[in-house]
Amino acid sequence: MTIDDARAHRSALEYLETAILNGEMPVGMQLPPERDLAIQLGVSRGAVREAIRELRAQGIVESLPGPGRGTRITSGQTEALSRMFRLHLAIATTSVKDLYVARIALEGGTAALAALHWRAEGLAGLERILDEMDATQELATFNELDTQFHVAIAAIAENPLIGDLTAAIREALRKPILDASVRMPEWSVFRHELATQHRAIFDAIARRDSVAASDHMSAHIRSAAVRLGLLEE
Known part of the structure; x- marks a missing residue:
């Protein structure tokens, strides 16, 4: 991961963490698609994907397979x-x-x-x-x-x-x-x-x-x- 990649990943992660802490993304809410988040934040989809993967490892989000299910904020830590x-x-x-x-x-x-x-x-x-x-x-x-x-x-x-x-x-x-x-x-x-x-x-x-x-x-x-x-x- 390059320095720019690391900065982009950190930017995406901080955005998601802040939105969760502020209540903008409550438990049960489905995250926007990776592509939409990447465009909104001005980073690559890979940076968004890594940020979501880190939150998943912490038990903050869960990704469910199947159409329309996507990644949601969860309370099971x-x-x-x-x-x-x-x-x-x-x-x-x-x-x-x-x-x-x-x-x-x-x-x-x-x-x-x-x-x-x-x-x-x-x-x-x-x-x-x-x-x-x-x-x-x-x-x-x-x-x-x-x-x-x-x-x-x-x-x-x-x-x-x-x-x-x-x-x-x-x-x-x-x-x-x-x-x-x-x-x-x-x-x-x-x-x-x-x-x-x-x-x-x-x-x-x-x-x-x-x-x-x-x-x-x-x-x-x-x-x-x-x-x-x-x-x-």
Whole structure:
């Protein structure tokens, strides 16, 4: 990419970002065709295409195939956040310990909010996940349901940003957690401990005890990480 190409790309990206920030391009709006944007901004279609590709990687826009569907502004940033955390783990700028410390701080508050804001449908869904966890002995399935449990708590807290952050961090930790679980000589014992802790969190949320829900969640995440060897005592 030449200096002129880089400037054109930056110009197109700044235009789109400013339009989104100013509310001129709200969630759900379809972007104008690349050719029209290029003419409007006085840059090449390639510069516009690169700007859109960058926004897509950030989870800001999505491109759908088919006539009339095009590229739209989207609000689903979970995958982009998760990808960012996984990449930072891979290049060692963020550690598993960092993510766990963030989880403890974030999800303790999330559980407290869930206790205050849950609705019957959300609480019932949370209990169904726990029932499925009790019924499975398969490690990978249990790990997947464990992720669903934590994300579901964030969902009933009714704060979309917290939900996205919780899902992204938990997804980034999926492989380290699974790998550490596989290495555990007594995983069935650990599974029982997790199930007991999950029930304690659920019970506190169900009785709308925000303090207990927060305390149980923070203690659960910390103790599980220590048992897995992913966090020091």
